[in-house]
Amino acid sequence: xxxxxxxxxxxxxxxxYKNELFYLRKLxxxxxxxxxxxxxxxMPFYNYQSKPLIYLNSNKNNLIIGFMDGAKLEDNKNIFAxxxxxxxxxxxxxxxSILDEYDIENVSEEEIELQDEKLKLFEExxxxxxxxxxxxxxxx
Numbered sequence: 001x002x003x004x005x006x007x008x009x010x011x012x013x014x015x016x017y018k019n020e021l022f023y024l025r026k027l028x029x030x031x032x033x034x035x036x037x038x039x040x041x042x043m044p045f046y047n048y049q050s051k052p053l054i055y056l057n058s059n060k061n062n063l064i065i066g067f068m069d070g071a072k073l074e075d076n077k078n079i080f081a082x083x084x085x086x087x088x089x090x091x092x093x094x095x096x097s098i099l100d101e102y103d104i105e106n107v108s109e110e111e112i113e114l115q116d117e118k119l120k121l122f123e124e125x126x127x128x129x130x131x132x133x134x135x136x137x138x139x140x
Contacts, residue, residue, distance in 0.1 A: 003038040010039055017058040020095055024056055024065065027123060031130045051137050054130070063095035065126070073132045079125045093129070096122050 001009070011021045021044070028035060028046055036047045045055045052068040067073065070080060070091025080091040096118050 003036070006039045007037045007044045010044060014058060016060065017063045017095075020063050021056060021058065024063075024095065024126075027126060028054070028130065031127050032134055048134050048137050051140070053133055053137060065093040065095060067091050067093070067129060067133055069133065069136055070129075072136060073129065075129075077125055077128075079129065093126065 007025070011018055011025070014021060025037075025044070028037075032046075032048060032053075034048070035053065036050075038045055038047070040055070043055050043057045046053050054068065055066045057064045057066060067080070067090065069089055071083075071089050073091070075091070079093055081094055083091065096115075
């Protein structure tokens with residue numbers, strides 16, 4: 001099984017955040033097509049120029065995007081979560097919650113539009129941080 005197939009299998013087995021994980025994976029490859037993915041420490045990792053760039057992790061309450069050298073990236077839009085004392089280099093972004101396809105029938109147009117705006121803003125900020133992280137690795 002290839003490393004990419006292992007990541008796909010990992011995502012397919014997830015009961016929660018499956019669509020969001022595939023969505024994030026798509027965003028990562030759109031922005032950095034040469035990134036390599038694999039499973040490390042039981043979660044998808046993405047390496048750029050053979051160096052760890054980011055990982056995706058989910059638990060019952062959150063979908064987390066970890067930037068391996070996030071502490072060294074400028075975050076003037078405050079998209080990273082509050083710093084953890086136990087993680088010196090890593091910074092996290094929590095993925096915004098998305099309406100489940102079954103919930104869409106029960107929400108207003110305004111709520112759907114608001115979600116679309118949140119996702120668009122998330123994409124812009126996520127792309128910006130991915131570029132910063134890749135440039136940091138290139139200059140390491």
